[in-house]
Amino acid sequence: MADSTTSPTAAPLSLKRLTAAFAQMLGGSREQPPQATGPKQDPCEIGPRSIVEAILFVGAEDGRARTREELAAVMRDVTAEEVDQAVDELNSLYERDGAAYEILRSASGYRLTLRDSLLRVRDRFYGKVKQARLSPAALEVLSLVAYRQPMTGAAIDNLRGARSGPLLSQLVRRGLLRQERADSGDQAARYLTTPRFLQAFRLSSLDQLPRAAELDDC
Template sequence: MLFREKEMAALEALLFVAKDPLTIETLAELVDLAPHEAAELVQELEQKYKASEHGLALIRINDGFKLGTKPELAPYIEALYKQPAQGLSAAALEVLSIIAYKQPTTRGEIDFLRGVQSDRAVATLVEKGLVKEVGRKDGPGRPVLFGTTEQFLVHFGLSSLSELPSLDTEAFAESAGTAEEEE
């Protein structure tokens, strides 16, 4: 697309400052382009940032896009902020994986799978913006349903939930059976 430097610059600026990923439709509307034109420009930006000399990358999240830093440059950014990354506890990671694979799910279902209460872990994940309330389940007490957020995708470098590794339940059942036989 020739002679679209102004529109390209506008898209780049929007993708840089946006807190949340922007869809092609939103970008087209903001820059006053047809959606197919915005898609072409986004594709050009994507190619531009794939070049190794750039520190930024165009990140695709669900149906949207945003600019971010390339993962391999994380040590430089961490050095700038000199803040140790606050990881998640084992309990929080366990709860997060249950929610990611079983969503939408209730706190009671999580507790049942884990065998312990998960209130604190769920609260931590909500506070960090990795999970959110996505509705209420029909039934007694109408418990809250939880699901992952776009921040979850960003945090783990995923474009969509379909990129989650598949669960090998057969291998898990086999290893559990082997452990029982050894006891």
């Protein structure tokens, strides 16, 4: 499964059910108790573990996850399996020290992210995307793009039977969607979800979007 720029297999779901599921996800909370703080780790020499940590801390320009092969490629004589081991060691250290972050693993790769238990702190500074701030129409557009991305504005209009331009602009401004244009410039812009979309819905990847069976109770 790819990151937020890659579409999962489209499911035969109605807009009503998708919108209801997204509204429910936005209203949910998965707070966890803070981890106990242990002794601090002494500074270590630069090695595979610290290099992996630094790369994930900086992140990719497009916000996508980093694969273990990409991480291994920047280090001499380091294998993808050793990258996995470095990530496991880092997460063990983070948990021991009660760190505010952790490395999440998904089908698309690795991403350094804030722990769920501290998302409220982040929201105080950056603002949380709440259900009350997204209209049903905006949730409808967002759910369409999430499941069928990349999508053009015309394709979204056709499925909804209504103009979606202002809603798409609003979602782009809020950082939930992004535009992608072909290098030739003669094709319509396509819309895709962003890493902020994943954070807003408490997802590590698009693999975790609800499927038909999970939407029956929405």
